[in-house]
Amino acid sequence: MALTARLSFIDTTENDDPEDLFAGSLGVIFTDDVTNQHGDASTALHYTSPHLSKPLRIELSDPKAAQDRSLFSHFLWNASLMLADLIEAGTLGLKAGGDTTGAGAGTVDLGKSVPVPPLKDFDIRGRSTIEMGAGTGLPSLMAALLGAKRVLVTDYPAPVVIENLRKNVELNLKDQAGAKDVEVAVEGHGWGELGTPLAVENKGAFDRVLCADCLWMPEQHGNLQKSIAWFLSDDPGARAWVVGGYHTGRKGMRGFFDAEKLREVGLEVERLWERDCDGHDREWAWDRGAEDLDTTGRKRWLAVCVLRRIRKDAHDDKAE
Template sequence: MATLTARISLKGDEPDGPEDYLSTSLGVIFPDDITNQHGDAEHSLIYASPKLPKTLLIELADPEGETDRRLFSHYLWNASLLLAEFIERDSLEATTEDEEKQDRGLGGDISFDTRGLHTLELGAGTALPSMMAGLLGAASVVVTDYPAPAVMKTLRENVARNIKPDLAPTGKSDLVTTSILVDGHEWGVFDNASASSPFPSSHAHLSDRLFVADCLWMPWQHENLRRSIGYFLKKTAEARAWVVAGFHTGRPKMAGFFDERALREEGGVEVERMWERDCDGVEREWDSEREDDITERKRWLVVCVLKRCEGMVDA
């Protein structure tokens, strides 16, 4: 099994500064260390999947001022890489008997198939999971992030460049969605629709699947994020929100998002399945109290599947 970061590489000039050389040599100095954020405004990213006929080119936003920089949407994070891989794996039919019998690990019978479903991504950053869903048969794709001009411009360009029939797997170009929307959304804010942009009210409770990749590092935004999940997720028993996040800012800062009462009261959702997975595909049970050192925690991600709470589903 290839490591999680094997599909991603930089496009651009070779590193030429002391900081650049140091960052690229960390894997030699510390062999257990792994890069959990990728790229910058000077280096585009190349995403290469063995299932796609061509590579995807991903540009990164150039932050305008400190406010934009603090969003950290000018990087591709490992959570997006993992969610994109899950979507690809389950949205493509197994081609061999071995693939049909592959070990699903702690995810068990959880499927990340997006074919025929309406998807929406919160805090998209580069929108890699959404681009994969759009290439592999999603009924519609909605991509959102904080409405900073630089972020939105880059998102729109990435989505337009990469959700195209010639980038779909061979023989599946007819699955590529033509229903695509990229719009700004500040978590927890739902009353800013206008005549020119009716979003978000036009998409209330319309999404079969929500993508939430590496959005848990700001504890002060957990309530707003839970509210946005509750607002956009369909009120059906089949609707799911997929939350994948790294521990790079420390487990305690992100673990509070999964408070059972808060999820129910603010989002109307509950945990269906939750586990941890590292960059090499090793899995373990979720443990909110586990202590990780700085190097180890960069290797791990939490994967959580949220569903509508019982009693909060429309008949």
């Protein structure tokens, strides 16, 4: 099942411009193309899962300021769909390749040694979570509905972005039985800004840090790494789940996974692989040559990463 199969559009205007309708249908008409950003301020989204009591309604913000628009948080990106799918499949114990799991469960074995973790590793029940650069907040909504004990949804502290996130939380979690016992909050957080009251009060407070499509700004990689390390619990089982697309190019996003840079903030990669929108898995590659120049082809793939705090190996333990 295609990653985007659960999405449907809700036109919130009376606009019947044929050009607008055509533009919204490109991913269907030209089947080799993949739509990796969804919705706009006039087109809300329904995200439908057979495991939820009703579809989630995803509203999109309408930033007017150039700086706010440059964040591109006013779209739902495929990385968020992938992370939401992984959380659902891992929490509910869905079978990989099943008819109702979407592409997030992993549907195709390419016959290679791909370091994909067991789906159960994405079980969110009883976890405290914080999402970085949440945009529309879909992974956080899934976490809240599927049994997380605490969900903090954050994005850059632009009022229009934070207001829309709070709207999505209100629309989808109010009076929902699955979310009634979950502590949910929406707050602004600028990556790397660790002296704010929010950061000071929540240092090391989260079992899971969620990041979906936050890697396209290479100049912000260091700040994002600092925030992940800051909020991640010291518990050995704590993990950060990072999913990023290649729509701006592999070269611009791959530096986030640089082992030395991660080590500087006390993090390391536990798992890193690639999955496409149809559920094919393959090994991570630093460079894929001509494929990276193909804007249509590279939109199909996402990098999926599990980060943890650096562990001392047996050699280090003996040395002590």
